[in-house]
Amino acid sequence: MGLKAVVLLSGGIDSSTTLAIAKKKGFLVYSMSFDYGQRHALELEKARSIADLFKVEKHIVIKLNLRAFGGSALTDNIPVPKDRNEEAISQGIPVTYVPARNTIFLSLALGWAETLQAENIFLGVNAIDYSGYPDCRPEYIKAFQKMASLATKAGVEGKAKIKIQTPLINLTKAEIIKKGAELGVDFGLTHSCYDPLASGMSCGKCDSCLLRLKGFNMANLKDPLEYPAK
Amino acid sequence: MGLKAVVLLSGGIDSSTTLAIAKKKGFLVYSMSFDYGQRHALELEKARSIADLFKVEKHIVIKLNLRAFGGSALTDNIPVPKDRNEEAISQGIPVTYVPARNTIFLSLALGWAETLQAENIFLGVNAIDYSGYPDCRPEYIKAFQKMASLATKAGVEGKAKIKIQTPLINLTKAEIIKKGAELGVDFGLTHSCYDPLASGMSCGKCDSCLLRLKGFNMANLKDPLEYPAK
Numbered sequence: 001m002g003l004k005a006v007v008l009l010s011g012g013i014d015s016s017t018t019l020a021i022a023k024k025k026g027f028l029v030y031s032m033s034f035d036y037g038q039r040h041a042l043e044l045e046k047a048r049s050i051a052d053l054f055k056v057e058k059h060i061v062i063k064l065n066l067r068a069f070g071g072s073a074l075t076d077n078i079p080v081p082k083d084r085n086e087e088a089i090s091q092g093i094p095v096t097y098v099p100a101r102n103t104i105f106l107s108l109a110l111g112w113a114e115t116l117q118a119e120n121i122f123l124g125v126n127a128i129d130y131s132g133y134p135d136c137r138p139e140y141i142k143a144f145q146k147m148a149s150l151a152t153k154a155g156v157e158g159k160a161k162i163k164i165q166t167p168l169i170n171l172t173k174a175e176i177i178k179k180g181a182e183l184g185v186d187f188g189l190t191h192s193c194y195d196p197l198a199s200g201m202s203c204g205k206c207d208s209c210l211l212r213l214k215g216f217n218m219a220n221l222k223d224p225l226e227y228p229a230k
Numbered sequence: 231m232g233l234k235a236v237v238l239l240s241g242g243i244d245s246s247t248t249l250a251i252a253k254k255k256g257f258l259v260y261s262m263s264f265d266y267g268q269r270h271a272l273e274l275e276k277a278r279s280i281a282d283l284f285k286v287e288k289h290i291v292i293k294l295n296l297r298a299f300g301g302s303a304l305t306d307n308i309p310v311p312k313d314r315n316e317e318a319i320s321q322g323i324p325v326t327y328v329p330a331r332n333t334i335f336l337s338l339a340l341g342w343a344e345t346l347q348a349e350n351i352f353l354g355v356n357a358i359d360y361s362g363y364p365d366c367r368p369e370y371i372k373a374f375q376k377m378a379s380l381a382t383k384a385g386v387e388g389k390a391k392i393k394i395q396t397p398l399i400n401l402t403k404a405e406i407i408k409k410g411a412e413l414g415v416d417f418g419l420t421h422s423c424y425d426p427l428a429s430g431m432s433c434g435k436c437d438s439c440l441l442r443l444k445g446f447n448m449a450n451l452k453d454p455l456e457y458p459a460k
Contacts, residue, residue: 100341143377194439
């Protein structure tokens with residue numbers, strides 16, 4: 001029997017590739033998504049399709065009303081920026097930042113990992129194309145891991161500690177896409193858009209769509225998703 | 231205008247006293263409770279009564295289905311232990327431990343604090359009568375604070391850092407009760423029982439009732455709650 005791992009799965013390119021990496025390494029994968037009041041539920045369906053594709057042991061969706069405190073374009077009534085150039089995207093923390101999101105998601109993964117007696121949590125953060133989110137930096141991940149090892153029964157009882165695995169942390173978006181393609185991720189099942197059209201089609205103009213399209217371009221691969229004609 | 235603080239409020243003695251301390255210190259208090267699939271919703275009503283009593287700025291309840299991963303007598307179908315003696319209570323981590331609970335709650339408080347631009351989070355943990363929970367230890371709190379300061383916009387932008395305030399950490403239950411009484415906490419509005427009767431009356435036999443009753447006894451105060459006749 002393999003070791004268990006909890007994988008945080010949003011249904012985007014990064015988390016889907018991370019799940020594929022955890023499977024490739026031989027872990028029994030338990031994937032976890034969040035219904036946190038994001039504007040569109042489409043990414044939850046996509047996450048489940050990816051979980052099915054990779055035959056995970058179990059996939060759960062945690063409901064969590066982050067709208068109760070708002071503060072982000074993804075959960076509040078703040079417009080999603082469109083058609084920004086690379087310089088604008090790379091400067092400062094965007095309005096699509098959800099306060100403390102990775103901390104909240106990792107904490108819930110920690111709770112499930114403790115219940116499952118899984119010692120590994122996989123998170124698809126990336127320090128290169130990270131759009132300025134503070135909770136995607138390596139020093140943050142290290143501090144979370146230290147806190148987590150003190151938070152749990154295992155920490156008290158001197159058993160093995162929780163490891164936060166971030167296999168994408170030093171990869172560019174293009175490298176992530178190549179890696180995912182090698183490992184069998186069907187990018188047609190993934191979702192990146194912050195603000196899809198009513199039909200579900202990605203907008204092609206938000207920061208997330210622009211980073212995705214640039215990544216496919218740099219990887220010399222074709223994005224299987226459709227976008228509106230320009 | 232005073233400084234803002236987020237206070238984690240379960241409606242028990244410790245969190246209610248902590249809220250009273252935050253008010254006494256002059257903070258504008260934003261209180262936060264969790265509907266996390268605990269067996270009884272009574273403590274959520276009690277928490278709201280305490281928030282009303284102390285006229286907080288805002289009280290929110292975050293819904294969160296921790297039952298999705300189970301693993302605790304408080305969220306799963308595991309019996310709550312009764313009539314244990316002090317030695318049994320003080321040994322090991324009880325089945326009422328909810329995996330990573332304080333980490334999950336603090337993470338959500340961190341998200342709200344960031345939205346409110348509050349720099350202080352109050353948590354009523356206690357290292358003395360802490361019943362063996364790993365996430366009530368001072369070294370855990372310190373590690374959380376360090377992680378939190380790296381997780382947020384403020385951490386990136388070099389602004390003031392988040393402070394996790396734990397004013398009860400070195401007090402006994404009796405000292406907490408005395409402090410709360412001085413600051414006007416109506417203990418008749420608080421709730422401690424892990425397994426109340428159908429009428430809502432506290433059982434008087436679970437670890438939490440036993441610690442509460444011992445605390446009132448040591449403080450030479452009368453617990454205003456009623457308990458079943460022995």
